[in-house]
Amino acid sequence: MFERIDDIDRCVLLLVKGYKRYENPYDEQAFHVAIWHDDLLEARDRGLVEGVLSLTHRQYEERKREEFLKGLRRAHGREGLELPPADIIYSLQAEIDGRMLPIRVPPLDEFDDQEDGERPNVEWLGIDESGEIRLTDRGWSELDALWGDSLDVPERVRSRIGPLIGRGLYDTALREFGVLIESRMREVASSELYGLNLVEAVIRRLRASGHFHDSSLKMLRGELRTAFKFVRNEFAHNVVDLPRPRAYALLGRMCHVLMEIDGVLADLDNSERLNGPSKPRLNN
Incomplete structure (x- = not known):
């Protein structure tokens, strides 16, 4: 609603x-x-x-x-x-x-x-x-189809995720995606936090670097919070039997989030290698 x-x-x-x-x-x-x-x-x-x-x-x-x-x-x-x-x-x-x-x-x-x-x-x-x-029901079906069509498992994790999807272990694949995304986020934030607290730590780290536009960080924050609240949390501690269309929609979204985090980390590494790390800026 x-x-x-x-x-x-x-x-x-x-x-x-x-x-x-x-x-x-x-x-x-x-x-x-x-x-x-x-x-x-x-x-x-x-x-x-x-x-x-x-x-x-x-x-x-x-x-x-x-x-x-x-x-x-x-x-x-x-x-x-x-x-x-x-x-x-x-x-x-x-x-x-x-x-x-x-x-x-x-x-x-x-x-x-x-x-x-x-x-x-x-x-x-x-x-x-x-x-x-x-x-509507038609709206849900359209949304599932859009995300399912975008399912493109990043090459670096295909050996881990591909066999799970191939065997229909969709909930296990989603749990694995959650672990991969959180691990990558901890690299960005240099933090041992988890869940939504980790999302905020990542955004603080990126904002303090001075290398990212605030509008881009707002969009990334929304993507990460949505993935954790509505996908990762459901499958982190539960065995769920998912129909293929719904599973592909959720997997497509998690692929997108992982690629976003990989891209952000690469941009951060490149920026700091060229310009050196920025000092954290105090918020008013």
Whole structure:
């Protein structure tokens, strides 16, 4: 289940639900997904997700203002304040450079709308009354097929992994991948930590090196946390009988993660060989 927690420039930020409750939905320990409106709407049209609606720009603005007003009223109710009127949205102010300045909110009439029954030229994302976006059975099958097609066992581990896959010992192969990935990560972090703590140690080490863009590290962190939370942990201590399509999907993802870590370690070694190790930088 995915819950929308932010939406700007026709790109939506989703919170992955069901794993832990966070007081702050933006907590970096939570699991998030960012995706363009157009991609989610296309996925809906292809039957891959449900809970997604197509809105005109005006309908999108109307819903956004309704949600804002509901949130404002909830906050006022908790603090025992008088509930604000509906037109408060047109008299909002913000502090800018020490001064309170008005925020211009254009009237709804300025937004184009379509005639009833017509499909809008530009579609905006809406979410149905459930408030959640969900993968359909077809969506799961498509996801499994995509990861299964990407199964490419790195040459350096084929002698260990290939025979396990060939004999259908998929859960054993996934456990072996988990060990290989963690071992490689310990080389990066120079640490004996494990699991999600090891992920954070790897990212700290790479950030301190000064050789990697922060945006790249955020993507890598997401890949690693996903692999550990949703793949490695399930198979580390359990014997699981997996159907071949699902197994190939999970193995494809773990192949990708191992290659990512191999690439990062190679980049780190090359950078430090050419430029010398950077001194760790203190965070503010």
